[in-house]
Amino acid sequence: MSTRLFVSHSWSYSERYNAMVNLLNNCPYFNFTNYSVPETKAFGLMAQYKMKDELQDQIWPVNCVIIIGGMWANHSDWIKFKMDFAKSINKPVLGVRPRGAQVMPVAVTLASNLVVSWNSDSIVAGIRQIT
Known part of the structure; x- marks a missing residue:
């Protein structure tokens, strides 16, 4: 069975997103379907309300939303939107500390x-624990 995931990301800063997806892809004991839209399939310019609709469409079917803590400073409004929406529809959120980081943004932890x-x-x- 494949776990449906949304990995939070920004197309402008996709290194951590790509690293996360590669890490999960290389896990021989874990199958997942990625509901995130990567930079290579970016929507292009759109109004903020339309982007929110697109993100909601990506998050609705997933089993878990992954938030990479190190992206918080640059994209806090969008990350907050993703976390708030996930919580509003009872989707579990997994916070991931970036490599070498000892702390996480408080908002992501909460x-x-x-x-x-x-x-x-x-x-x-x-x-597996939260889904």
Whole structure:
């Protein structure tokens, strides 16, 4: 069975998103379907309300929303929107500390059902625990 995931990201700063997806893709004991739209399939310019609609459409069917803590400073409004929407429809949120980070943004910690370290075992175990 495949777990449906939304990995929070920004097309302008897609390195961590790509690293997360690659990490999960290389996990031989974990199957997932990625509901996030990567930079290569970006929507282009659109009004903010339309972007919110697109994000909601991506989050509705998932089992878990993953928030990478290190992206908070640059994209807090959009990340807050994703976390708030996930919570409003009872989707669990997994906070992931970036590699080498000891702290997480408080807002991400508070919105997360669980916060884990950046490694495949912790992330997969966290997803399984909260879904």
